[in-house]
Amino acid sequence: MAAGIICVKHGLLLTNKSYRFQTLQRKLLPHVVFIQKPVELQSLRAATNSSDSQQNEKYCIDLVRSRDYDGFVCSLLLPEEARRSSLALRAFNVELAQVKDSVSQKTIGLMRMQFWKTALEELYRDDAPMQPVSSELWRAVRKHYLTKRWLLRIITDREKDLEDRAYRTLQELEAYSENTQSSVLYLLLECLGVKDVHADHAASHIGKAHGIVTCLRATPYNSSRRKVYLPMDICMLHGASQEDFIRGSREQNVRDVVYDIASQAHVHLEHARSFRKNIPAAAFPAFLQTVVLEDYLQRVRKVDFDVFHPSLQNRNPLLAIKLYVRSWKKTY
Numbered sequence: 001m002a003a004g005i006i007c008v009k010h011g012l013l014l015t016n017k018s019y020r021f022q023t024l025q026r027k028l029l030p031h032v033v034f035i036q037k038p039v040e041l042q043s044l045r046a047a048t049n050s051s052d053s054q055q056n057e058k059y060c061i062d063l064v065r066s067r068d069y070d071g072f073v074c075s076l077l078l079p080e081e082a083r084r085s086s087l088a089l090r091a092f093n094v095e096l097a098q099v100k101d102s103v104s105q106k107t108i109g110l111m112r113m114q115f116w117k118t119a120l121e122e123l124y125r126d127d128a129p130m131q132p133v134s135s136e137l138w139r140a141v142r143k144h145y146l147t148k149r150w151l152l153r154i155i156t157d158r159e160k161d162l163e164d165r166a167y168r169t170l171q172e173l174e175a176y177s178e179n180t181q182s183s184v185l186y187l188l189l190e191c192l193g194v195k196d197v198h199a200d201h202a203a204s205h206i207g208k209a210h211g212i213v214t215c216l217r218a219t220p221y222n223s224s225r226r227k228v229y230l231p232m233d234i235c236m237l238h239g240a241s242q243e244d245f246i247r248g249s250r251e252q253n254v255r256d257v258v259y260d261i262a263s264q265a266h267v268h269l270e271h272a273r274s275f276r277k278n279i280p281a282a283a284f285p286a287f288l289q290t291v292v293l294e295d296y297l298q299r300v301r302k303v304d305f306d307v308f309h310p311s312l313q314n315r316n317p318l319l320a321i322k323l324y325v326r327s328w329k330k331t332y
Helices: 019-028 038-067 069-076 080-097 106-124 132-144 148-163 170-191 197-217 219-224 232-237 242-246 252-273 281-287 289-302 319-329
Strands: 004-007 012-015 034-036
Touching (some): 038 069, 038 132, 069 080, 069 289, 069 319, 080 106, 080 132, 106 132, 106 148, 148 170, 170 252, 170 281, 197 219, 197 252, 197 281, 219 242, 232 252, 242 252, 289 319
Antiparallel strands (some): 004 012
16 A cells, blocks of 8 residues: 555545645644555654765765864775775764863863763664764774774773873884774774785884874874873983963974884884884775875975974875875875
8 A cells, every 4th residue: 555644534545746745735634633654654753864974975075174184185085885884983983083172171071981881882782873883983883893902992992092291212102103093094904894914014114104104294283272192202312391381382302202113113114114014905095195105204304303394284285196196006
């Protein structure tokens, strides 16, 4: 029988072909109660779910595009079957990363991290959450069987980072980068269907380089807020104080700190590329971030490691082209 609605007052079955016709009927008969048939309810529910799914996807796209533009472009160059999941993972990472800067008290930050821990438990119980990012993440987990411990590790280390203090050593920064940025890459590899030990080693080094470069790139912004997160052991080695960075000093000792930290990021990129011949080509799209990291390291070298140089605050207009070319060549 065709989908329709039952007029309770007159006991009539009024067939309809569209939701618009239903609305018209209600306007013409405002005092009549209409009961939707089960077939129609199911159809409407499916349409609503589809609409919600599209809105959730758009939310993640907008979030990543505004907060992680480089990651957004990298995601667009992934194969279609992994693209939406990649954006969900990056949106998840952005949501966690911005907690630190968006809360005034650590307690509030801890509450938000607990929300994500609970959401993670729910989505692995196949209980779809209502929040846009967690809903998209749930979809990615179901599609690619993503490993729970990588997602949990990102939350745990972002939570530890709420302490809001400088890294004591460069190794501490590397460990944090491994647990956050490298974990995202492990998950991207799973979205691409890649399970390879060499790819995992490369992802580990690229993630560490990513974390180090992110710390450097954020230095001018953090310094403007009187916060310095650069490794204290490197700063002490060159006699550079936190106040030097807060003042935006461009003295040689400050440049030496930046040189040492940037050099370590470069070392990790070289290590990652040493595995290139042993890695399946399907893994290469997950490593396009190396183009972004390499671009920043080259630019900071050109300004003699002056991390406060104005040119470093501008996005390279040719970066998208570089990413496309590297993607076309299937290398990283």
